[in-house]
Amino acid sequence: MSSPEAVEPRFRPGDRVAVRAAYPPGHIRTPFYARGKSGVVERLCGAFPNPEERAYARSGLPRQPLYRVRFRQNDVWRDYSGPANDTIDIEIYQHWLEAAP
C-alpha cells in the first residue's frame, strides 16, 4: 500500500469525512447523490489505479486509497422515509474526501 506508486491513506476507520461537492465532467465513480454529504470511514479497501484516469487510457498512477464510507440515509436524502438508523455504504476514493468536523 505504501509503494511509491500509491498515495498514502489520510483517513482511518471511524474518521468523519465529507465528499467534495464537485461536478467535474468525465468518467466519475463518486455517485452524484453522495456529493457534499458527510459520513464515517467504515474501512480502507486498499489502493487502486484511479479509474477516472484509466477511463481515458492513462495509467491511473499513483494508486489512490479507496474507502468504504458509511452515511446515514437521513444525511443523504432530505426526505428519507425509513428509520433513522438506516445507512448506505459507498466506495469513495481519497481524492474525493475531506476531513469533516
Add this chain to the structure above:
Amino acid sequence: MTADHHHGGEGATRDHAASHRHPARSDLDDTLTHYRVMEIALRELLIDKGVLTADEIRKRVEDMDNRSPVQGARVVARAWVDPEYKSLLLSDGGEACVVAGLDRGPYKLVVVENTPETHNVIVCTLCSCYPRWLLGLPPDWYKSRAYRSRVVREPRAVLREFGTEVPDEVSVRVHDSTADMRYLVLPRRPQGTEGWDEERLAQLVTRDAMIGVSVPRVS
C-alpha cells in the same frame, strides 16, 4: 362431394394452413446498434490479427453462462456450519473462496452479514458490478435503472416489492458497489434447520438472498 372438399383428417389441416398464414415473426437479433457494430468489429479484428480465436471467445462466453449462484450458496452454507470459516469469509472473502475450492475472483470480495440488527442489500448505481464468479450473470432487474436508482433512496419500499418486509427496529444497510469491491450478503440461517448438513442448507440459499432482496426460507 368434390375432391377438395374434406371435412377432417389430413385435408383439413392442409386447408387451414393455406387459408391461415401467420406473418413471419421478426428476428430479435436484427438490430445492429452502434455498440453491436463496435463489438463485432473489435472481435473480428482480434481474430484476424491472431490475438484470440473464435473458439476462445465462445469458450469464455460459455464459462460465464455456466456460472450460477450455486457457488455462492456453497460458501454461505459452509459459513453457517463452520464459525472459523465464517470469520475468514467476513475478513477475507477472496481467500475464503479459494479455501472452498472456488476462484478467488478478479475483485476483492466484501461479505456483509445479516444479523438480528441489520439487513444488507447490494446495488451498483453506476452499472452492474456483481460477484459473477460466485453468482453468475446478474438478473436483468439488477441492471435496471429502476432498481439502481430506487434501492438507494427507498430501500424498504423496494424490498417490500420483492416480498421482503424488514421491521423498523432492524437497520437496512445499502451497499453501493461503485468501484473495486464486489459484495455478497451472508444471510441469516433460517430457524428449523438445526442439524442440516451443508449440502441441504445450500439449497435454501438463493441468488436473491445473496443480493439481499430476499431471505432464505424453509419451504
